[in-house]
Amino acid sequence: MTEWKPRIGVVTFPGSLDDRDALRAATLMGGEPQTLWHGDADLGGVDAVILPGGFSYGDYLRTGAIARFATVMDAVGAFAEDGGPVLGICNGFQILCEAGLLPGALIRNRTLSFVCRWVNIRAERGLQTIAAGDVLPVPIKHGEGQFVASEAELDRIERDGLVAFRYCSPGGVVDDAFNPNGAARGIAGVRNDSGNVLGLMPHPEHAVDPDLGPTGGQSVFGWLFDAARARAASYA
C-alpha cells in the first residue's frame, strides 16, 4: 500500500519569493506540492496551506497589509475556521497577523536592518512531532520580524499557551543576546487558539535538506503533515 501523501498548497502572491522553496521542501518531506494563486477563490481540496515568505506587493504599505485582501485569503480563512492546517512563514506569518488569524504584529527589527542568519528556536509546547523544549536550528531573513503586542495581549498569549517558538541559544536558553530582532519576550512564532494555524519568522523550508545545512525545519513540516493527516483521518 502506498503511503498517503498530504497535498500541500503553497500560495503565490505577487512578490512571493520563497514559494518555490516551500513547494520543493514539501516535496522533499514526502508531500504532494500544489501551487495556489492569490486570485484563486478555492483551495482545490488541498490538505494543508502554506503562505510563503517574500515581499507580497513589495510590502510597500505595511508587511502583509495588502495580501490579506487577496481573493485567496477568504478561502484560507474558511479553511482555517474549519480546522485546516495553515503554516505562515515570514511574510506568510505577517499576512496571517494582518488577517487576524494569529495574534500580534510584526514591525521593523530593532537594528533597523535586514538580517539573514542561522538562529535557534525553542518549541514552547508540544505540537505533534515537536516536543516542548526541542531546539531547532533554522535560518531567519527579514527586515520586519520584531513580534509585538500589548502587554495585556502578550500575557494572554502566554497564558493560553499560544507561544510556539522563542529565539534561544544552541542549548535552549532564552536570552536577549540570542534575540535577532528585538521580538517581545523572544517570540519567534505563535499559534492560534485551536492550534491549526501556526506562524513563524524563521524559514523551516530552508532547513530541510541536509545537503544545505541543519534540518531544524523538518519537524515544522512534520507538524503540518501530521495535522493534515489527522484531519484527513477525521473525515474518513
Add this chain to the structure above:
Amino acid sequence: MPEVAEALAAEPLHRALGLTDDELSAIVGRLGREPNRTELAMFGAMWSEHCSYKSSKLHLRTLPTEGERILVGPGQDAGVVDLGDGDACVFKMESHSHPSAIEPYQGAATGVGGIIRDVLSMGARPVALLDPLRFGPLDDPRNRYLFGGVVAGIGSYGNCVGVPTVGGEVKFAPCHSANPTVNVMCVGFARADELQTARRGGDGNVLILIGARTGRDGIGGVSVLASRTLADDAHESRPSVQIGDPFAEKLLVEVCLELAQRGLLWSVQDLGGAGLTCAVSESAAKAGMGADLDLDAVPLRQAGMEPFEILTSESQERMLAIVRPDDVAAAFDVCRRWGLEASAVGALSPGVILTVTHGNEEVARLPAAALADEAPEYDRPRARPGWLDALAGDDPTARAFDGSLEDAFLAVVSAPNVASMRWAFEQYDSIVGGGTVVGPGMDAAVVRLEGSVKAVALSADGNGRYGLLDPYLGAAHAVAEAARNVAVVGARPLAVTNCLNFGDPERPEVMWQFAEAVRGLGDACRALGTPVTGGNVSFYNESGDSSVYPTPVVGMVGLLEDYRLLVRKAFPAAGLSIYVLGNTRPELGGSEFAEVVLGTVTGHPPALDLDAERRLHELLMRAAAADLLASAHDCSDGGVAVAMAESAISGGVGFTVGLAGESLAPHVALFAESASRAVVSSRAGRGEALESLAAEVGVPIRRIGLTGGDRLRFEDMFDISLADTLLAHEAAIPRLMGSNHP
C-alpha cells in the same frame, strides 16, 4: 533638468550632451545633414563612453573570448558558459559607482536591478548576486554613510526581488573616499536550447514595452553621470539617479520567464543605460532591421515629456519584448496576469532606418546601426606615470621590522580589508531560491542547479593596491585569485566576466594603466584557460586630484561536478595535518601588512607564475575530487597568518604550526602575499596521498603542523587565543560602523 538648461545656455547642445565637435562632424557626415535636437540626444546617449566603449574597445578586442565551454561571448547582454547536460550559466558584471557616490541607497539598488535584467534578457532565471565594493576609510562619517547606504540598497533590492546575494568583497582605501566603487555581478541558469539570443529578421514583429512607466528619472545617466568625472556640485546631479522598485522587477522576472517558456518571445532586450534609444536601436541593429517607434504609445509617468526625455529616460524595471504579431494578445495576457503594464510601442521594419514619431510628427529618422554600432573608436594617448618608479623603488620587504608579531597579527586580522564582513553580508538574503550551498564570506560561493548534484562556484576579486603598483600584474592577480578561490572549493574555473574601474581615460597615465591591465587580464585568462565572456568598463572614477586605484575586478564562474564533495575553509576537527601549497617568497610589496603595519603602499606586487598557478588549481581540484582535503583556503591578503586564522575561526579549532626554517624573517613568513598558494588540511590518513599527488602535479607542498586546541600557535613566533582572534576579526566592522545590537 536645471543643470541641462543652464548648460544649454552656455554651450552648444552637442557639447552639453557630451559629444565633441569631431563627433558632431562624424554624425553630420553619417546622416548627410545636421541632426535635430532629438537625434542629437540619442547620439549623445549611445555614443557616450558608457554605452559605446569608444576608448576601451581597441584594447578589449585583444582579450581571449573563445573556448569549448563558451556558448555566448562578449557583445550580448551577458556571457554564457556550458555546464554540460544541456545546462547553461549566464553571467555578467557591471558598475554603478557614479550613481552610488551621489545617492548610495538608490544608486546601488538600481545597479542590482540593471544587472538582473541583463541576465533576464538572455532568458535565464537569475539565481545569484555578488557585490564587490570599495569605499574610503570608515573613520570618515561620509564613508560610513556611503558604505551603509550601498549595503542597505543592495539588500533592499536583492532581498525583495528574490535573488540571493551569495558573495562579493568589500575593500577600503583612501582613494575611494571621493569615488566609491560599486560593482554588481549577476548569475543565472537556463537550458542551453532555451537561451534568448539576438535573431536576424522579424519584419513586422511588434515592440512591446513591459513594466514601469517612463518618467523623467535618470535622464542623462550614461552621459551626465557615467561618462564624466564627478565635480564638487555632483550632488546636484541627483535627478540623474534612478529610483528602484524591486517589486516591479520581481514581476518582470516572472513575466519574461513565462513569455520565454511559452515560446512567445522573438527576442527580448533590457532597458538600462540610454533607455529606449539603446533597447530599440540595438534590437533593430542586431536583427539587421529598421524599426518604427511611436512615442505616443509609451506609458508616461508624467505628462508633457519631450521626445528626447522619453527616448533617453532611464526609468527602471522596463523590458522590451519583440513578439510576432500573432503572439501579441497572448503576451499581453501573461503581463496582465502578473499585473504589469504592457504597450505595443512600434514594430521592426524592413530596411535599416529607425524612425521615431511623437504627436503624429516624425521626430527622428536615422540608421539604427549608426547609433548602436558606429560610435567612434579612440586610440587615446598612453604614458607610463613617472611616479611609478619611486613607488616601486620603496620596497617594504627590505624594511626592518622589530615590532611585536602578535600586535601586527591582530592589526592585520582586524584591518577592514581582512576583517569579517558579516555586518554587510547578514543584510543580504543569501539563501532564497534554495540553491545556495555555500553563501557569503567563503572563498567562493556555491550555487547548485535545481535537481542536480552539479553546482557553480562563484568568486569576484580585485586588488587595487597591486593595480596601483603594477596594473599588468594587478589584473593578472585578480584573475589568478578569482580562479584560485573557485579551485579551492574543488571547482574547475571556466570563464570570466569583469568590471574595469579606472580614472579619466583622457589622461595618458590612466589610459596606460588601462591598457596594461587589459594586457594582464588577457595573458592570465589565456594561461588559466578561462576566456572573457564580457564585462564592463567604468572610467572617470576620479574627482579633483583623487583617482581610484586602477582596479580590474574579475568575476569567475567555475563548475563543481558534485557539490557534496566541495571543500570548505574551516578546520573541521583537531589532529589534522596542515599544509601550505606553493612557495612563500620575500614579497611584502603592496601587501596588507605593509599598509596596515608599516603604513605604506609601495614596492612591487608579488610575482605571478601563471603555470604554477594553473598547477595549483589542478592539484586542488583533483584532491577535492579524491576527497583528500578536510579544508582548503586561498592564501592572499594578509598571507599565511590570515589564511590560517580564518580557517581556525571558521571551524572553531586552533592549531600549532612551525613556519620557521623558510629562511624568511618571521614577519615575512607570516604576512608575505606570494601568489599561487593555499592552506589546506588533509583528511585523517590521507596526508601521504596528498603529498604524492602534489609531487605528481608539480606543486611545492610543506607540512607545517596540526589542527587542535583553542589557541593559534605559531611556534618560535607567538601564540594567541582563538577567542581573542575571533573577537578582533568579528568586531572590527561593527565597531567602526557603531552597531550595538547582536
